[in-house]
Amino acid sequence: MGRAYVESLFEQQTGLYTWVEVSDNRYYLPEAGPASVVDSSLFREGDDAARAKFYSNLGTSDLPHVRSSTDVLPLEPGKILCVGLNYHDHAEEVGAELPQYPTIFTKYSNSLVGPDDPIAMPAESTKIDYEAELCVVIGKSVRRANEEEALDAIAGYTVFNDISVRDWQGRTSEWFQGKNWDHSTPLGPHIVAKDQVDPVKGLAIECLVDGEVMQSGTTANMIFTPAQIVSYLSTFMTLEPGDVIACGTPAGVGMSKKPRRFWLKAGHKVTVRIEGIGEITNECVPEAETVEHFEGKSWWGPGVASAGRFAEGG
Numbered sequence: 001m002g003r004a005y006v007e008s009l010f011e012q013q014t015g016l017y018t019w020v021e022v023s024d025n026r027y028y029l030p031e032a033g034p035a036s037v038v039d040s041s042l043f044r045e046g047d048d049a050a051r052a053k054f055y056s057n058l059g060t061s062d063l064p065h066v067r068s069s070t071d072v073l074p075l076e077p078g079k080i081l082c083v084g085l086n087y088h089d090h091a092e093e094v095g096a097e098l099p100q101y102p103t104i105f106t107k108y109s110n111s112l113v114g115p116d117d118p119i120a121m122p123a124e125s126t127k128i129d130y131e132a133e134l135c136v137v138i139g140k141s142v143r144r145a146n147e148e149e150a151l152d153a154i155a156g157y158t159v160f161n162d163i164s165v166r167d168w169q170g171r172t173s174e175w176f177q178g179k180n181w182d183h184s185t186p187l188g189p190h191i192v193a194k195d196q197v198d199p200v201k202g203l204a205i206e207c208l209v210d211g212e213v214m215q216s217g218t219t220a221n222m223i224f225t226p227a228q229i230v231s232y233l234s235t236f237m238t239l240e241p242g243d244v245i246a247c248g249t250p251a252g253v254g255m256s257k258k259p260r261r262f263w264l265k266a267g268h269k270v271t272v273r274i275e276g277i278g279e280i281t282n283e284c285v286p287e288a289e290t291v292e293h294f295e296g297k298s299w300w301g302p303g304v305a306s307a308g309r310f311a312e313g314g
Contacts (some may be wrong), residue, residue: 059113059273076242086248088221118290121265122165122287134222142230156196161272188280205272226247
């Protein structure tokens with residue numbers, strides 16, 4: 001998360017915390033090492049001396065953090081909204097008519113993982129697929145917004161991999177049960193300000209499996225732009241700081257390959273990258289082997305109990 005746009009975008013009133021201030025010194029989260037403290041209760045209620053002690057560990061190799069090898073975002077999304085069939089080429093490859101309105105479904109926070117976490121592969125499925133997606137991060141509350149107001153409400157963009165359990169997704173006409181498996185949806189690695197990139201003009205977006213390009217497209221191919229999506233959603237619900245919206249995937253998903261190449265399997269390493277934003281790489285691991293990794297952790301970092309260890313100076 002670059003310092004150039006942190007201060008202008010993520011002030012405390014937005015609810016997106018990217019820094020703490022201790023004894024009149026501002027500490028940006030990336031300066032604390034690869035896994036920063038992002039537990040909001042620590043930011044709001046933590047003891048200044050304890051925070052100063054933690055942040056005085058800058059540059060050390062032994063940071064007192066339970067996830068010291070994983071980058072995390074200063075983000076606790078209240079809503080995780082997703083748009084289906086939002087690229088012209090993807091709609092064409094699945095044989096669907098172009099939608100008149102955005103197709104909306106939801107995910108829950110149980111499904112999210114960080115940019116270096118494993119993707120938990122459930123034993124109940126043999127048809128697990130990747131979907132590279134641009135993700136909008138909301139920066140201010142908005143309701144019934146026109147497109148200009150909607151764009152103003154966007155704080156920035158990040159990267160999203162909408163891992164989809166196709167054999168469960170296809171059980172009914174509703175996609176929900178194929179989209180919400182625990183610890184299945186990578187998000188990250190950081191938020192890039194909306195004035196740094198322009199998805200409408202086009203950002204290259206790709207998905208690679210074990211280094212082989214499976215999806216390669218451009219965000220200029222989206223049917224509904226981020227501002228149009230935010231405007232539409234805000235018509236019937238209030239969008240709030242920290243909410244995220246995955247904006248759909250381009251052509252090349254596994255289920256549409258002809259002939260089909262493969263479904264994701266344990267051991268596959270899946271990379272999603274978007275021009276100007278960054279990339280995330282996650283290894284597919286049997287769910288049973290990920291239990292210890294995720295135990296006691298929220299996707300964005302330490303849980304409340306873990307945060308207490310910081311208050312004690314590690």
